[in-house]
Amino acid sequence: MAEVTRGAEPFAALYGRNARAVIERGFKVIRHQNWAVMVSGFFEPVFYLLAMGLGLGGLVGDVTGPDGQPISYAAFIAPALLATSAMNGAIYDSTWNVFFKLRFARLYQAMLQTSLGPMDVALGEIFMALFRGFLYAVGFMVVMLVMGLVVSPWAVLMIPVALLIAVGFASVGMAVTSYLKSFQQMDVVQVVMLPMFLFSATLFPIDVFPTAIQWFVQAMPLWHGVELMRDLAVGHLDVATAGHALYFVVMSVLGVWFTASRLRALFLR
Amino acid sequence: MPVIVARDLTKVYGDNRAVDGIDFEIARGESFGLLGPNGAGKSTTMRMIGGTLQRTGGSMLVAGLDPAERGPEVRAHLGVVPQQDNLDEELSVRDNLIMYGRYFGLPYSYLRAKADELLEFAQLTDRGKAKVGSLSGGMKRRLTIARSLVNEPKVLLLDEPTTGLDPQARHVLWDRLFRLKEVGVTLVVTTHFMDEAEQLCDRLVVIDRGRIMAEGTPRQLIRQHSTREVLELRFGADRNAAVVAQVEDIGSRIEVLPDRVLIYTDDGEGALEAVTTRGLSPVTSLVRRSSLEDVFLRLTGRSLID
Structure with a gap:
């Protein structure tokens, strides 16, 4: 009997087909407050761009762009900062934020007392994280435009690509959160994220590293995000660009599958 | 159903x-x-x-x-x-x-x-x-x-x-x-x-x-697992255990808690009289009806609220 129901409705235990309500709640909260939090997430990459791009850029001068042409240092790091900010936002939302709402605000506990299932909560929260990422990406593009760093119409694709990067990191991040039991363990996430930002050819070209380290960096997701953004910023598209995009498509598919398989462990504990 | x-x-x-x-x-x-x-x-x-x-x-x-x-x-x-x-x-x-x-x-x-x-x-x-x-x-x-x-x-x-x-x-x-x-x-x-x-x-x-x-x-639980009334006696923390021997036979059952002695009986007032005629003078005494707390104590040997 139980086996029959399981076969007939594989998602009946986890999905109430109402992720929309979780999204409604997210927008209601955004409308009423949280502007300080929203705005701080926008300014972080902008500050990096001003300090590094203009400040440090004055010392560095021009560097070689993806198509072999010289570009300003600010134009070199701006796409990398956008990729990093998409990563950081997605990781923050899918680890700290999920963990806090799960353990301390008990928001998800309340949601799961209703006819929502873990899948509704996960989908709704990922959507809200992407919406936030979308706002940041648009804001950052405007800054790049004002600073004269956008030179190709392809650059408009940097916005959807920022979302793709965010889906990849958020889906994996949520699955990782299902294994975490304390805030101390969250620090481990930071230990992975910071070096990834510093060494993924974000602030300097990858060829400063010895070959072995280059391979390692090229295996990391952020490097692909950075290269993808850089190609789009100047409109230099080739097979490698498609490869970087494919990396994130595969990462997102695996991440969503991984998170879906961990929903019970994440929410029903 | x-x-x-x-x-x-x-x-x-x-x-x-x-x-x-x-x-x-x-x-x-x-x-x-x-x-x-x-x-x-x-x-x-x-x-x-x-x-x-x-x-x-x-x-x-x-x-x-x-x-x-x-x-x-x-x-x-x-x-x-x-x-x-x-x-x-x-x-x-x-x-x-x-x-x-x-x-x-x-x-x-x-x-x-x-x-x-x-x-x-x-x-x-x-x-x-x-x-x-x-x-x-x-x-x-x-x-x-x-x-x-x-x-x-x-x-x-x-x-x-x-x-x-x-x-x-x-x-x-x-x-x-x-x-x-x-x-x-x-x-x-x-x-x-x-x-x-x-x-x-x-x-x-x-x-x-x-x-x-x-x-x-x-009501069933109280009837099955306890008596109709309970006599609660306090003799002071160090004396409670000492007087037990002298009142043991009064009720149908006795429980000694850290702060009081409980005598289970169907006639609380009668039990209290029996205690005082034996020359014992508790600091406080109370006759009350049995409650679920008594049921729990009987079933587990522990109080509900530790």
């Missing part, structure tokens, strides 16, 4: 058997209690009823559905009041009711009127626009209960509904729960307060260490 049926229900965490093979049935419209000390497995049982915790073994049917397989559908019929309030601190009092209704997929046209009705029920009509954080403990508890009614549930699960409230707030809450009972809502209540269990429950199970120790109406 019972609305909830649990058979051999088990939850194991590592080597801790939090719920250790319990069986119970709850009839429609009944007010059913799970009485036991903290850590007995009451909340764990409640969460398995709602399907928000995976059981390790046994079976469970709520309104004919297995909550582990059909959680969202089962919970559409349930109202849940958790042990710790989990109100949405980022929303106003009224929006807490409305958004919670949205989680059930209910339309705004229904929810706007329902929210007003529930605010009145919770005596919070004038606080609708306030932030949840500004409410007192009793108000939060009433709001949590009001929120659990937004989907007009057939079954209301109340986990320690009045823990942490002052006596007046408790009585207000009990009054609200009586009204629900009157209109036919099935109540499932966990508590470690015997007076709450006696007030609210038609029938209850006494749980200790994940097992059911006894089952019945409060």
Whole structure:
């Protein structure tokens, strides 16, 4: 009997087909407050761009762009900062934020007392994280435009690509959160994220590293995000660009599958 | 046809058997209690009823559905009041009711009127626009209960509904729960307060260490496991144990607690007379009717509230 129901409705235990309500709640909260939090997430990459791009850029001068042409240092790091900010936002939302709402605000506990299932909560929260990422990406593009760093119409694709990067990191991040039991363990996430930002050819070209380290960096997701953004910023598209995009498509598919398989462990504990 | 049926229900965490093979049935419209000390497995049982915790073994049917397989559908019929309030601190009092209704997929046209009705029920009509954080403990508890009614549930699960409230707030809450009972809502209540269990429950199970120790109406349980009256004597902390030998034969049973001696008898006044004629002069003495606390003490050898 139980086996029959399981076969007939594989998602009946986890999905109430109402992720929309979780999204409604997210927008209601955004409308009423949280502007300080929203705005701080926008300014972080902008500050990096001003300090590094203009400040440090004055010392560095021009560097070689993806198509072999010289570009300003600010134009070199701006796409990398956008990729990093998409990563950081997605990781923050899918680890700290999920963990806090799960353990301390008990928001998800309340949601799961209703006819929502873990899948509704996960989908709704990922959507809200992407919406936030979308706002940041648009804001950052405007800054790049004002600073004269956008030179190709392809650059408009940097916005959807920022979302793709965010889906990849958020889906994996949520699955990782299902294994975490304390805030101390969250620090481990930071230990992975910071070096990834510093060494993924974000602030300097990858060829400063010895070959072995280059391979390692090229295996990391952020490097692909950075290269993808850089190609789009100047409109230099080739097979490698498609490869970087494919990396994130595969990462997102695996991440969503991984998170879906961990929903019970994440929410029903 | 019972609305909830649990058979051999088990939850194991590592080597801790939090719920250790319990069986119970709850009839429609009944007010059913799970009485036991903290850590007995009451909340764990409640969460398995709602399907928000995976059981390790046994079976469970709520309104004919297995909550582990059909959680969202089962919970559409349930109202849940958790042990710790989990109100949405980022929303106003009224929006807490409305958004919670949205989680059930209910339309705004229904929810706007329902929210007003529930605010009145919770005596919070004038606080609708306030932030949840500004409410007192009793108000939060009433709001949590009001929120659990937004989907007009057939079954209301109340986990320690009045823990942490002052006596007046408790009585207000009990009054609200009586009204629900009157209109036919099935109540499932966990508590470690015997007076709450006696007030609210038609029938209850006494749980200790994940097992059911006894089952019945409060009156049946008291009749089966205790005497009609109890004589409570206090001789002072260091003397209680010393006088036991001298009063042992007076009642049908005697319990020595750290702060008092309990003599179980059907005639409390007679027992007190017997104590004083033996030349003993307790600091205080009290004759009272047996309660569920005495049942619990008898069944487990421990008090409910440590």
